[in-house]
Amino acid sequence: MSVEVTTLKSGINVVTDAMPHLETASLGVWIASGSRDERQDEHGISHLLEHMAFKGTRRRTARQIAEEIEAVGGDLNAATGAESTAYYARVLKEDVPLALDVLSDILSEPTFDRDELVREQNVIVQEIGAVADTPDDLIFEHLNAVAFPDQPLGRSILGTAATVRSFDGGKLRDYLGRNYRAPDIVVAAAGAVDHAAVLAEVAKRFASFNGPAGPMPEPAKFGGGTHVEKRELEQVHIALALSGVAVTDPALYSLQIFTNILGGGMSSRLFQEAREKRGLCYSIYSFHMPYTDVGMFGLYAGTDAADTSELMRVIVGEIASAAETISEPEVARVKAQMKVGLLMALESSGARIEQLARQMITRGRTIPVEELVEMVEAVTVESARAAGRALIARGKMATAVLGLGSGLESAAAIAETLTRRAA
Numbered sequence: 001m002s003v004e005v006t007t008l009k010s011g012i013n014v015v016t017d018a019m020p021h022l023e024t025a026s027l028g029v030w031i032a033s034g035s036r037d038e039r040q041d042e043h044g045i046s047h048l049l050e051h052m053a054f055k056g057t058r059r060r061t062a063r064q065i066a067e068e069i070e071a072v073g074g075d076l077n078a079a080t081g082a083e084s085t086a087y088y089a090r091v092l093k094e095d096v097p098l099a100l101d102v103l104s105d106i107l108s109e110p111t112f113d114r115d116e117l118v119r120e121q122n123v124i125v126q127e128i129g130a131v132a133d134t135p136d137d138l139i140f141e142h143l144n145a146v147a148f149p150d151q152p153l154g155r156s157i158l159g160t161a162a163t164v165r166s167f168d169g170g171k172l173r174d175y176l177g178r179n180y181r182a183p184d185i186v187v188a189a190a191g192a193v194d195h196a197a198v199l200a201e202v203a204k205r206f207a208s209f210n211g212p213a214g215p216m217p218e219p220a221k222f223g224g225g226t227h228v229e230k231r232e233l234e235q236v237h238i239a240l241a242l243s244g245v246a247v248t249d250p251a252l253y254s255l256q257i258f259t260n261i262l263g264g265g266m267s268s269r270l271f272q273e274a275r276e277k278r279g280l281c282y283s284i285y286s287f288h289m290p291y292t293d294v295g296m297f298g299l300y301a302g303t304d305a306a307d308t309s310e311l312m313r314v315i316v317g318e319i320a321s322a323a324e325t326i327s328e329p330e331v332a333r334v335k336a337q338m339k340v341g342l343l344m345a346l347e348s349s350g351a352r353i354e355q356l357a358r359q360m361i362t363r364g365r366t367i368p369v370e371e372l373v374e375m376v377e378a379v380t381v382e383s384a385r386a387a388g389r390a391l392i393a394r395g396k397m398a399t400a401v402l403g404l405g406s407g408l409e410s411a412a413a414i415a416e417t418l419t420r421r422a423a
Helices: 045-052 062-070 093-108 114-132 135-147 161-166 169-179 195-205 252-263 269-277 305-325 328-345 349-363 369-377 381-393 408-422
Strands: 003-007 013-018 024-031 075-080 085-092 185-191 225-230 236-243 281-290 295-303 397-403
Touching: 003 195, 013 195, 013 349, 024 093, 024 349, 045 075, 045 085, 045 114, 045 169, 062 075, 062 093, 085 093, 085 349, 093 185, 093 195, 114 135, 114 161, 114 169, 135 225, 135 236, 135 295, 135 397, 185 195, 185 349, 225 408, 236 305, 236 381, 236 408, 252 269, 252 281, 252 295, 252 305, 252 328, 252 369, 252 381, 269 281, 269 295, 269 305, 295 305, 305 381, 305 397, 305 408, 328 349, 328 369, 328 381, 397 408
Parallel strands: 013 185, 225 397
Antiparallel strands: 003 013, 024 085, 024 185, 075 085, 236 295, 236 397, 281 295
């Protein structure tokens, strides 16, 4: 087994997967803290902190942070999610110590320079504006707000222009100190790495992170409702959501297979019926997003205003039908797709560290690929159908519609017939 896990005395988990055939390594630091951990007056601070980590430390300027990694041919990046924030690098094997030094530096010694902060606040405000100008991104902001009303999980990760501009260095330090704690940190490395060497570097460079785990976020609760926004666009954008399952729920893989059969690719029911057979849309897909205590099944489509109501009827019909008529060949096809996805992750050091880190954060252990394959294989036709029926039976739907035309409200009403029918 190439995966090794060690928990330091501080509580930091270090996980590595040596891939001896590679000459490069991917490394990352995952913090079990994201936008869900923000208080009411901190909306958007997780994402701003991620940006500001690269804007200077006591040892390096913002330019030096970028140049030191790129000077050895590497790259450095980060991402903020609802439940975690990740900082990662990819370098040649001999530059692993440098990458860990830079990653530890930006997290333990950020200066939050006032001028850099103002510039980065402006950058994020531009990012918020870009989302507002991109309807197939904006529709999900609306969908999340309806699915999880008045909760951090329903708020945009980016924040608002007003909240982002309200933060100062003190606020950033308070948030970092409260949430970036050793027991909530996973350092993952894969590729041309040696576990003992990585462990020694992490123990030395991340020594400043200590103390107990950060506070747990408030439990999430799926709400439901409708958001209809009339806006001059070429298409009507439709998104709907139902209450899914948490990442540790036994029904997770059954629901994932149901989701993929419904709208997970070109052979999916929705793609074939709505696009190939009826020509009602260019893009249509479904997904399931599991969190630690809740999940969200979602679906997106873009269509012509004149076809909005027909498309929604097709969507409702296909969801209801799939819950009763999923077949053995469909289940077998999606199982094969999922297994290929799992195995392909083993061939990419970047995909591997993300997979390992998320397993450590959500389950407290790494999961051998053989065990993951077994969980996929355990799904049956009946369990996939049952997952679909349970999805509908939970009874609450969130719908967001964005565009022009007289059918927007009726499309939202058609969507709601799915759960009303179950009731």
